[in-house]
Amino acid sequence: MAESVTITDNRTGESIEIPIVNDGISAAEWKKLLGNIWFYDPAFTQTASTSSAITEIDGDNGILRYRGYPIEQLAEHSSYLEVAYLLLHGELPTKEQFAKWNHDVTYHTFIHENVRKRFMEGFHYDAHPMGMLVSAVAALSTFYLEAKNIHDEEVREKQIIRLIAKMPTLAACAHRFSVGQPFVYPDNSLDFPSNFLSMMWKVAEPRYDANPALAHALDVLFILHADHEQNCGTAAMRVAGSAHADPYSCTAAAAATLYGPRHGGANEAVIHMLTQIGDITNVDDFMKSVKEGRGRLQGFGHRVYKNYDPRAKIIKQIADEVFEITGKNPLLDIALRLEEVALADEYFVSRKLYPNVDFYSGLIYQAMGFPIEIFTVLFAIPRTAGWLAHWKELLEQDQKIARPRQLYIGPEVRDYVPLEQR
Numbered sequence: 143m144a145e146s147v148t149i150t151d152n153r154t155g156e157s158i159e160i161p162i163v164n165d166g167i168s169a170a171e172w173k174k175l176l177g178n179i180w181f182y183d184p185a186f187t188q189t190a191s192t193s194s195a196i197t198e199i200d201g202d203n204g205i206l207r208y209r210g211y212p213i214e215q216l217a218e219h220s221s222y223l224e225v226a227y228l229l230l231h232g233e234l235p236t237k238e239q240f241a242k243w244n245h246d247v248t249y250h251t252f253i254h255e256n257v258r259k260r261f262m263e264g265f266h267y268d269a270h271p272m273g274m275l276v277s278a279v280a281a282l283s284t285f286y287l288e289a290k291n292i293h294d295e296e297v298r299e300k301q302i303i304r305l306i307a308k309m310p311t312l313a314a315c316a317h318r319f320s321v322g323q324p325f326v327y328p329d330n331s332l333d334f335p336s337n338f339l340s341m342m343w344k345v346a347e348p349r350y351d352a353n354p355a356l357a358h359a360l361d362v363l364f365i366l367h368a369d370h371e372q373n374c375g376t377a378a379m380r381v382a383g384s385a386h387a388d389p390y391s392c393t394a395a396a397a398a399t400l401y402g403p404r405h406g407g408a409n410e411a412v413i414h415m416l417t418q419i420g421d422i423t424n425v426d427d428f429m430k431s432v433k434e435g436r437g438r439l440q441g442f443g444h445r446v447y448k449n450y451d452p453r454a455k456i457i458k459q460i461a462d463e464v465f466e467i468t469g470k471n472p473l474l475d476i477a478l479r480l481e482e483v484a485l486a487d488e489y490f491v492s493r494k495l496y497p498n499v500d501f502y503s504g505l506i507y508q509a510m511g512f513p514i515e516i517f518t519v520l521f522a523i524p525r526t527a528g529w530l531a532h533w534k535e536l537l538e539q540d541q542k543i544a545r546p547r548q549l550y551i552g553p554e555v556r557d558y559v560p561l562e563q564r
């Protein structure tokens with residue numbers, strides 16, 4: 143075989159030639175000779191957990207494509223709802239398909255009154271909106287009992303539409319509750335981002351008309367966050383999905399990982415970091431502390447991108463458009479200086495650490511008036527489309543239940559000692 147590796151078990155002298163397919167070797171082939179030898183790879187750094195036809199990332203060259211379409215083209219010409227359709231169905235919709243999709247999502251934006259009254263209003267007054275969202279999404283499974291019929295294509299599609307449609311409503315509901323404002327019902331006459339902004343900001347006016355440029359900026363941010371192949375949240379979605387849990391429970395699992403500061407929580411962490419630095423004159427001291435291992439430069443570095451994150455480039459442009467309307471975020475100068483220093487510093491250059499999607503997104507959200515606690519929720523809204531696309535793909539692939547091996551490093555067998563003898 144031209145493309146293969148040969149592995150010899152030196153204990154027995156036996157050899158096996160394993161074909162290399164798509165730059166990888168399959169565990170099934172490996173198992174034939176070395177069935178008792180595991181790969182020790184806790185963070186999946188060298189393990190492909192699946193094959194997927196949804197999103198392609200070339201981390202060395204800073205390339206991101208959804209279903210083959212470059213992210214730059216989608217950000218410029220498409221809308222989040224169209225991108226969600228693309229991720230889920232594999233092709234851009236025709237006019238008729240899009241009209242139906244848009245209609246279906248729009249008409250599923252309402253949440254059951256008991257989700258609001260019993261769950262959302264049951265949280266403590268200072269609950270983190272991301273904690274509320276994770277719990278509320280899981281709770282939805284108790285409202286749509288048919289959702290567990292995951293092999294019924296029609297049922298599956300219905301839950302996908304519900305989840306995509308209800309995420310903004312739950313997100314806005316979490317925010318309104320946390321600031322003591324009444325819930326705003328969805329307005330079906332508005333498009334997806336404008337409706338979300340209406341649910342966030344409407345006060346007493348009969349209809350809230352968002353600034354179209356800000357609604358558009360938010361929509362582009364939604365496109366950029368819609369999918370990112372096997373990230374931590376998507377991996378969680380696939381693991382939960384492989385156990386055949388319903389899509390609400392799977393989405394809650396995925397959203398729970400997004401809550402973490404190493405993942406979707408980084409946009410929040412960036413603002414805290416910039417606020418802590420406080421002034422451009424403190425940047426050098428801060429960078430020194432990062433290089434000495436006292437903390438990380440939040441919003442920098444990525445497991446896959448070893449080049450500029452293409453989403454960060456687009457976000458930087460949107461930031462300028464948003465700041466023209468909202469006024470410049472005072473933290474921007476600190477962020478720009480941090481980037482300038484980092485990109486010229488041997489520590490960051492040698493480790494290929496570049497700004498990721500979260501470095502500038504928080505600055506835009508903050509300028510648009512979103513409270514810091516809701517940033518990760520803003521990430522979860524569009525990522526739902528990606529999670530569900532992977533969930534659907536996993537079921538179509540009929541993947542086995544995800545069940546990794548472990549290396550046991552605990553004590554040898556020992557006898558129980560009764561409490562009075564310890």
Ligand code: ACO
Pocket residue numbers: 403404405406408432437438439440441442443444445446493495498499500
């Ligand atoms: N600041 C300073 N040093 C860093 C940073 C950073 N942000 N990121 C990585 N490094 C250093 C590490 O200390 C390590 O150095 P060493 O080789 O001397 O030990 C080296 O770069 C490699 O880092 P790892 O932690 O091994 O990289 P990994 O792929 O595991 O981590 C991660 C990726 C989690 C994104 C990391 O870069 C990080 O913590 N960044 C900050 C948080 C962040 O922005 N997260 C958002 C990611 S994008 C997203 O989820 C939407």
